[in-house]
Amino acid sequence: MTKESKPTLAARRAFLTKLGGAATCAAAGAAALAAIPGASAKTEPAADGAAFPTKDYDWTKHQWGFGVDATKCIGCLRCVEACKRENDVPANAHQFRTWVERYVHLEGDDEVHIDSQQDPVNIEASGSEKTFRFANRYKDAKVYKAFFVPKLCNHCTHPACVQVCPTGATYRTEDGVVLIDHGYCIGCRYCVQACPYGARYFNEEQGVSDKCTWCYHRITKGLQPACVEVCPVGARIFGDQRDKESPISLFIRNNRVQVLRPETGNAPNVFYVGIDKEVN
Amino acid sequence: MPKHIVRLILILVAVLAVAAIAKPILTVDSFYRFGHYRANSVPEIAAQEPVYQTPRYCYGCHTERRAQWSAGSHKTVTCEVCHGPATGHPQSGKLPIPTDAVKLCTLCHEAMPGRPKSQPQIQVAEHSGGQQCTVCHNPHSPKISSAATKVSGDAAAGKQRAAACASCHGAAGISPNESWPSLAGQSAPYLVRILSAYKSGDQTDPIMTPLAKELSATDIQNLAAFYARLSCKSADGSKSGGDAAAGKALAKNCAACHGETGSGGNPAWPKLAAQKPGYLVNVLKAFRAGLRKDPMMAGVARGLSDTDIANLAAFYAAQNCQSTK
Structure with missing residues (x-):
């Protein structure tokens, strides 16, 4: 540490004190100005005291949660297609709000083979980038163990993506859903980098980040998210954690569930059953 | 205070003031x-x-x-x-009815490592021989004839009713001639299905149609129960013109529905083992000519020559009908 002479330190302290005083005065002046009616941007209608965010739905009465039973998943990828159509996600094989991973252990091979619908082999099997299918590429291999794992945004209680957003374009709602305000997103992609789960993608067409919303427009109307709606085997479970008899509460209560990467401190709200340590 | 410091302070104050005023104006409510x-x-x-x-x-x-x-x-x-x-x-039109059922169904039902055992899965290459799934399966309720596999007839009542059938099909369900099928040990759900088809007119035959029209639904159940319980009779050495060994190779294409030797498979379809070869030849030719209607069999029979048909008949006629394959 370098030593500074007393006169210099005193001068600096005095300067900072004056500066602080000036700033306070300016702020007070601004506050007075702001108090003048019409000075602030009245571009939005005032909320009408009723239920929020819609008149039929009060977000203070819900706390949503999602479950994935990987032991049931058959890798049909209907969830991925439904999500794309429901939410107008770009029709290509590389941008997703939800996806399915396949984990394959071959006999005599320590490495786990992981692929998803965007693997070139699987794109070729589907015949197009707009439809999805897992190629039967391990048909003739000696498979020791294999399973599918659906993935999506974890809607964390302490989301890193929200913390890094410089404009307040992403936030966590009172009912536990992490959303993106596309009007305020400046496309800096900090959130895409910050998410430890790779749940976000960048939509080049719109110049904004995008990700799963648990189909917020559906759940606020009493429907299930589209991926849950179409899953033919019940591998995806959704519900209100406040309601002790909801599918998700029963799923959490009746199973030994785990979350992905708990060590990151994000506290995910997607609960998994039937996954190995390689899944994160 | 030096002049340049005062200026700096003034600039800072001005910037802060502008920022403080601008913020509430630019921030939406x-x-x-x-x-x-x-x-x-x-x-x-x-x-x-x-x-x-x-x-x-x-x-x-x-x-x-x-x-x-x-x-x-x-x-x-x-x-x-x-x-x-x-x-x-x-309002804006019809929803698509999937045309390529094989492509759609195999998304879930192709046998694949990683799919849970509880999921019904097929080896695509072996299962249907290239046929569309919808030929046999109703996509809205795909289990084949799950409703028809339960036959609750009374065999004793069926025996009385069967007296009228004995002249052609034999008193013990073993046909005395080449043209009519033996019925002993035949799958009951199949018998119910085929008799009901004669009764409803879905299937026609100059002799069977009028006879079946007189049967009630209960009669059909009873008859099916009676014949299904009779003991079948394996090949009596009666020779037909076909080559059973050549028939065996062809019969691999039939195994998915009729079983490896014509005794297994789904109860909705007939057992073929030890059936009368002349009857088998007639039926296959009728399917080929479109006289007997069945979407699956029409497609299968279309590709068979007279020799193929004779060979298949010889193969099935020579099989052991007590087998379960």
């Missing part, structure tokens, strides 16, 4: 309502219209399909999984 975000973006996102409508939307009109679907094993597969999202239907 709802921004800090619940936190560091624009509260009004929440109702905006919630206002998006759902695309997938759920089966309840479909029930409104498709009541018949609903009854069939909700009673079958595909009841967890909702309408929109195969037909696509229902938004806009019926």
Whole structure:
């Protein structure tokens, strides 16, 4: 540490004190100005005291949660297609709000083979980038163990993506859903980098980040998210954690569930059953 | 205080003042309502219209399909999984009916490492011989004849009714001649299905049609129960013109439905082992000519020559009917 002479330190302290005083005065002046009616941007209608965010739905009465039973998943990828159509996600094989991973252990091979619908082999099997299918590429291999794992945004209680957003374009709602305000997103992609789960993608067409919303427009109307709606085997479970008899509460209560990467401190709200340590 | 410091302070104060004034003007009202975000973006996102409508939307009109679907094993597969999202239907047109069933069905039912054992899976290359799945399976209730596999007839009552059938099919269900089928040990659900088809007119035969029209539904159940319990008789060495060894190679294509030696397979389809070769030849030719109607058999028989048919008949006629394969 370098030593500074007393006169210099005193001068600096005095300067900072004056500066602080000036700033306070300016702020007070601004506050007075702001108090003048019409000075602030009245571009939005005032909320009408009723239920929020819609008149039929009060977000203070819900706390949503999602479950994935990987032991049931058959890798049909209907969830991925439904999500794309429901939410107008770009029709290509590389941008997703939800996806399915396949984990394959071959006999005599320590490495786990992981692929998803965007693997070139699987794109070729589907015949197009707009439809999805897992190629039967391990048909003739000696498979020791294999399973599918659906993935999506974890809607964390302490989301890193929200913390890094410089404009307040992403936030966590009172009912536990992490959303993106596309009007305020400046496309800096900090959130895409910050998410430890790779749940976000960048939509080049719109110049904004995008990700799963648990189909917020559906759940606020009493429907299930589209991926849950179409899953033919019940591998995806959704519900209100406040309601002790909801599918998700029963799923959490009746199973030994785990979350992905708990060590990151994000506290995910997607609960998994039937996954190995390689899944994160 | 030095002049340049005063200037600096003035500039700083001015910047802060402008920022402090500009912030509330530029920040929309709802921004800090619940936190560091624009509260009004929440109702905006919630206002998006759902695309997938759920089966309840479909029930409104498709009541018949609903009854069939909700009673079958595909009841967890909702309408929109195969037909696509229902938004806009019926105003803006029909929803697609998938044409390539093999491609669609195998998304879930192709045998693949990683799929849970509880999921019904098939070896695509061996299962259907290239036929579309819908030839045999009803996609809305895909288990084959699950309703028809239960035959609750009274065999004793069937025995009395069967007296009228004995002249052609034999008193013990073993046909005395080449042209009529033996019925002893035949699969009961198949007998019910075929008799009902004669009765309804879906299947016609100059002799069987008038006879079957006189039968009640109970008679049909009773007859099926009676014949199914009779003991079949294996090959009596009666020779037909065909080559059984050549027939065996061809019969691999039939095994998925009729079993490896014509005794196994689904009870909805007839057992063929030890059947009269002349009858088998006639039936296959009738399928080929379209006189006897069955979507699956029409496709299979179309590609068979007279020799193939004779060979197949010889193979099945020579099989042990007590086998379960």
